[in-house]
Amino acid sequence: MRTLTGQFSLEDKTALVTGASRGIGKAIALGYAEAGADVALLARGTTALEEVADEVERLGRRALVLTCDVSDGEQIRRAVGTAVSEFGQLDVVVNNAGGFEVAGPVLELESSDWSTVMRVNLDSVFHVCQAVGRHLVKRGSGCVLNISSIAGLGGVPMMAPYAASKAAIISLTRTLAAEWGSSGVRVNAMTPGWISTELTKDILGNPDAGEGLRAAVPRQRFGEPADLVGPAVFLASDAARMVTGACLTIDDGTTCYVGGPAMIQMLALGRVAV
Numbered sequence: 321m322r323t324l325t326g327q328f329s330l331e332d333k334t335a336l337v338t339g340a341s342r343g344i345g346k347a348i349a350l351g352y353a354e355a356g357a358d359v360a361l362l363a364r365g366t367t368a369l370e371e372v373a374d375e376v377e378r379l380g381r382r383a384l385v386l387t388c389d390v391s392d393g394e395q396i397r398r399a400v401g402t403a404v405s406e407f408g409q410l411d412v413v414v415n416n417a418g419g420f421e422v423a424g425p426v427l428e429l430e431s432s433d434w435s436t437v438m439r440v441n442l443d444s445v446f447h448v449c450q451a452v453g454r455h456l457v458k459r460g461s462g463c464v465l466n467i468s469s470i471a472g473l474g475g476v477p478m479m480a481p482y483a484a485s486k487a488a489i490i491s492l493t494r495t496l497a498a499e500w501g502s503s504g505v506r507v508n509a510m511t512p513g514w515i516s517t518e519l520t521k522d523i524l525g526n527p528d529a530g531e532g533l534r535a536a537v538p539r540q541r542f543g544e545p546a547d548l549v550g551p552a553v554f555l556a557s558d559a560a561r562m563v564t565g566a567c568l569t570i571d572d573g574t575t576c577y578v579g580g581p582a583m584i585q586m587l588a589l590g591r592v593a594v
């Protein structure tokens with residue numbers, strides 16, 4: 321058995337992170353490199369990936385750039401194949417690429433809006449899990465970390481496709497943990513709250529919307545990508561060897577408020593006795 325500190329190390333492991341060119345994926349990829357892993361970096365934009373690859377190499381680890389659109393299952397299968405043949409094997413895979421390219425009230429959405437979000441956020445996770453699962457299950461070790469969202473824990477007006485895709489990721493995570501449990505492959509999910517990234521800058525930076533959303537966070541702050549790195553390293557490491565099928569919420573307590581923003585406003589206005 322390794323020392324407690326050693327159990328958190330990713331030394332000599334290999335990882336693949338989708339959406340690794342910026343934001344949460346970039347932070348996790350660099351965190352994995354710092355913890356000792358070689359990292360395959362996947363996204364559509366090659367230039368930004370190459371910059372992250374340089375940072376991984378400055379940390380003394382090997383980097384592999386995989387230019388790939390995760391909405392295309394065939395591109396995913398090719399990219400996973402390249403990562404396995406270049407690294408020899410994959411130990412950790414993070415399904416992080418995603419976003420909310422389309423938003424609006426359900427009554428105004430086109431069915432193509434729905435499928436666009438599902439293809440990028442959910443179908444991609446299925447395709448990556450299937451491609452790496454064939455490799456991991458055969459080998460009998462490894463783990464997958466799927467980035468869901470607190471949006472997947474409830475309903476989110478104006479963001480139905482996004483919320484549904486993130487809820488389905490949690491369900492898929494649990495199903496795969498059950499299907500692959502006996503082979504020794506672990507599958508977990510994280511549901512982050514609001515994190516300041518390119519994806520959220522217009523919402524969080526909006527003076528009205530941003531302040532309202534911040535008020536709904538018990539700690540009155542938005543997270544940074546770096547806030548997710550420790551939990552992502554833990555779930556990928558041997559320290560989490562008994563953790564599978566779990567969904568770890570990292571949201572500064574946002575989902576602890578039963579009444580949500582309305583309750584906070586009532587408390588602030590003194591309309592609810594405490």
Ligand code: NAP
Nearest residue numbers: 339341342343344363364365389390418469514515517519
């Ligand atoms: P971001 O800053 O917009 O980064 C998204 C990453 O995904 C980029 O590397 C992007 O690179 C890549 N990507 C997007 N579409 C892709 C595609 N079709 N194929 C391949 N790569 C693609 O977003 P983020 O805030 O870091 O979010 C990352 C993940 O965390 C998402 O799944 C998001 O839903 C989830 N999340 C975010 C928050 C938040 O508040 N930010 C909260 C909870 C969950 P390219 O554009 O070059 O492809």
